[in-house]
């Protein structure tokens with residue numbers, strides 16, 4: 001095993017371990033991340049090879065890069081001592097390679113003069129290759145950690161590492177900016193931000209050449225993110241408007257075109273997830289979604305709101321045809337509970353995922369009411385993560401499950417139904433006050 | 449084992465010299481199952497999708513007649529799309545070939561081979577020809593209007609303005 005150092009972006013630190021574990025698992029890389037510290041932008045890990053290091057980081061959104069660790073120390077003198085004593089044998093290998101130096105510092109910036117002065121201090125490595133800022137054969141990095149107290153950053157770093165760059169991440173290649181919603185043609189109020197969409201796909205282990213399905217496609221945020229990682233997206237939504245898009249040049253299909261992934265896109269169509277038309281024996285490798293919880297759009301399924309009133313309508317005849325068999329028939333919708341929908345989602349995942357396949361979805365909760373046992377469970381799915389993104393009065397969690405083989409037996413529970421968890425929508429519109437916590441949800445009284 | 453697959457046009461349901469690209473005007477050829485549609489380029493139901501969808505009615509779940517659906521009164525277009533041989537190879541693994549043959553027949557092509565072409569390799573020249581044809585069939589051949597009928601319950605689903613719609617009336621939910 002060799003030591004490597006990972007540098008992280010200052011973003012969603014509580015999602016890092018899940019992302020890297022998922023990518024490690026996906027590529028069969030063994031790595032221990034148990035010593036990860038959310039407060040530090042760096043993590044030293046032991047890995048078998050450069051190849052493992054590259055596989056671990058290439059797709060990452062939360063890591064910026066990974067470096068073969070050559071030395072470390074509390075100041076430059078200590079760093080140089082460390083590099084000389086543990087990595088002198090490497091100097092010869094890279095002696096003739098073209099190279100450049102990078103400075104990876106969390107919250108620190110340096111002038112060019114300062115950088116040159118530091119590079120000078122590495123003279124003892126004896127590198128003879130030309131310095132090349134564009135496409136060098138080797139990139140070395142000085143990684144610096146600064147003590148930050150309050151808003152003040154210390155003048156000098158309190159710890160330093162030196163290493164050889166092995167792999168930059170998808171983030172460093174610009175994936176997050178590329179998928180920025182501000183630059184995307186077809187978006188809507190439900191579009192999911194690019195960074196967390198990409199992270200969801202990583203933790204959902206979306207794979208090149210495999211299916212990614214979003215049962216609540218909307219504007220397709222997870223599908224375009226999945227295509228970025230090489231998967232084949234398929235999407236459905238109950239709302240024809242979301243599938244149609246906003247015109248010939250503004251729809252899901254043109255989004256794929258914008259990102260150059262059109263040739264991976266399978267298709268999208270209008271379907272109520274709870275009356276599912278996907279064939280039974282179709283294997284779906286990953287499911288990534290943001291179910292309708294009713295804040296921006298009501299949670300609806302096909303059916304009559306008032307079954308008594310609707311009784312007998314199936315025999316209605318219009319112009320000599322049964323009404324419900326006509327091209328212009330519009331299927332009525334009725335409200336549905338999120339807890340039931342999530343149960344449907346788990347059942348669907350248990351049936352359609354291959355062993356090892358993942359389901360990743362976002363679940364909103366009011367801050368005062370989330371408890372672990374509200375996480376719905378299915379006996380064939382092992383729950384892996386509940387990763388929280390906090391807002392002011394509410395938060396949402398990315399819940400991630402993996403389908404296990406025949407031998408696995410978890411238990412099936414739905415704590416939300418058992419504990420009568422109040423509809424998120426009711427509480428959202430009542431701003432999460434104490435009273436709304438115990439109020440029975442009355443869907444018909446909700447703002448539409 | 450490699451299946452011997454006869455060459456070319458058997459995969460082609462409808463070949464129009466001026467394939468649809470988003471800039472061209474829609475083709476004007478019109479036969480029984482083939483007419484151009486003004487909204488053809490918004491988005492279309494790809495042929496391949498017919499292999500993934502069944503009747504949405506729950507009581508049809510166990511019926512062998514709920515998949516594939518029966519396609520009738522279909523308007524078909526062919527849209528020129530980027531050829532991605534890996535995509536076709538991966539999709540072949542997932543396809544129920546009997547259903548491909550059945551739906552192609554619904555749409556007027558009786559000449560598909562009865563056995564799924566397997567082990568195709570994008571590097572091999574002979575395979576390229578077949579993969580290209582499969583690309584034309586599965587991805588470029590699209591339904592813009594039509595009916596999908598369940599052979600079990602006879603419910604009719606429509607492909608309207610290029611969008612397949614599986615929403616059910618209340619009595620079938």
Ligand SMILES: C[S@@+](CC[C@H](N)C(=O)[O-])C[C@H]1O[C@@H](n2cnc3c(N)ncnc32)[C@H](O)[C@@H]1O
Pocket residue numbers: 188190191192215216217218219220221222236237238239242271272273274289290291292293297298299300301302
């Ligand atoms: C929170 S939004 C997801 C938006 C999506 N992530 C995006 O990028 O725009 C939920 C979506 O679920 C859809 N939906 C609501 N009820 C549904 C149902 N029963 N079946 C399928 N889709 C449904 C809504 O139309 C909406 O587009």
Ligand SMILES: [Zn+2]
Pocket residue numbers: 503504505508514598599600601602603
């Ligand atoms: Zn049916």
